[in-house]
Amino acid sequence: MAHVMTKPFDSNGNLRERKRSEENMGILLDLIDTLGIKTLSESISKIRKTMPVLLNYFDHASGVVKVLKDSVPDEDALKALCAGWQYHKMYIKSKRTANRHYCQDNEAFCLEIAQGYLQENFEVVKDQVCNDLNHIVQSSAMVECINSIIRPYLNRSRN
DSSP states (O other), X not given: OHHHHTOSBOTTSOBOOHHHHHHHHHHHHHHHHTTOOHHHXXXXXXXXXXXXXXXXXXXXXXXHHHHHHHHOSOHHHHHHHHHHHHHHHHHHHOOSHHHHHHHHHHHHHHHHHHHHHXXXXXXXXXXXXXXXXXXXXXXXXXXXXXXHHHHHHHHHHOO
């Protein structure tokens, strides 16, 4: 769940709101904190202090999308390209074959939609959008941090 909240775009290529992601992460941290485990609570406190820095990429993504809206002729094409870019990133990070196929299929679908809107300009616009979006440095530190906090507790709680 935390991984979904840290993605810059939703499945339709709309930019997610930083504030909403912060709120959702706060709720998730609150739920973890209700376990009442002292070491977890201490770690959650540290996460809360660093969360604003960890989510700075949302601000950068917003700026990139704003510039792209001025240079991409069709907003629907831009959204499809943003979604396709994100599926490509997910494909690269996926370890399971089924997840990789899912991401690859969705990326291809998004690019096909964008190509329908852009026609002969597709390759040039796609390259520009992907290049600009690649400058968004998205930290998965938040997710990894939460996973590393919860993992020892879950490992002890098995069976």
